[in-house]
Amino acid sequence: MNIINFTPLPAMTGGFLIGFAVFLFYIFNGRLAGVSSIASDSILIGSNRIDNLLFLLGLIIGPIFYSLSGNEIESVLTNSLPLIIIGGLLVGVGTKIANGCTSGHGVCGISRFSIRSITATISFIFTGIITILIFGIK
């Protein structure tokens, strides 16, 4: 194992910002900012729909502010259409069934010391690692 492309400072800074955003949503709206739940609720559940859609809109605006402040954004996504289709479906189905994703279980849940969320996080990191071990990085 070699360590490459490690960017601890931006990672930690971004993490602080995410933690702060989750905290704001918590103290103002009284809710946990799990993105998969906010996104799926916005189509499946009527309550808080406008709040949910505005949060998602904020997620889209965030990178635009970052660009406007003169920073370059690097983002390389696979070109393989089958991979994108299968990946999108699995991420949607999986986070719905597990009731949470990297933010809901990984950040909010672990912050609350939830055994469920710790288990979920270990599970998706584990299968993610195995997936890359088998298929490699596309």
Next chain:
Amino acid sequence: MTKLSSLISGIIFGFGLTVSGMVNPQKVLGFLNIFDEWDPSLGFVMVGAILIFSPLHFIFKRKFRPFFTQSFIIPSKEDIDKNLILGSSIFGIGWGLVGFCPGPAISAISFININVYIFVLLMFVGFYLGNFFLLKK
């Protein structure tokens, strides 16, 4: 007022995802690639977010109510069930194939890339299918 706080929280969240580099699927895949060339950055993002949210939320929960709503909404489930493990495992496979989880995928809508839109669309289809699965049980 919850509308304004939703939008602002979303913007800061999306900004944080961008600062951290997590809107780049290659960095996420690098984190999962522990046996070859490992990029530990994602771990630092999670730890950073938890370091801020965990203590603040415990302090707040004890002393206050939410500013704009009646009470805190916290998941009541505590047991580890089959769906939790099954769903998380399925999610992890998709995550490892593409390098997107829901937050970064939605933030990436701001980069004009048709493949991002297809991913997000299919993710929403996945929410429907997952919900159907849960209701059938």
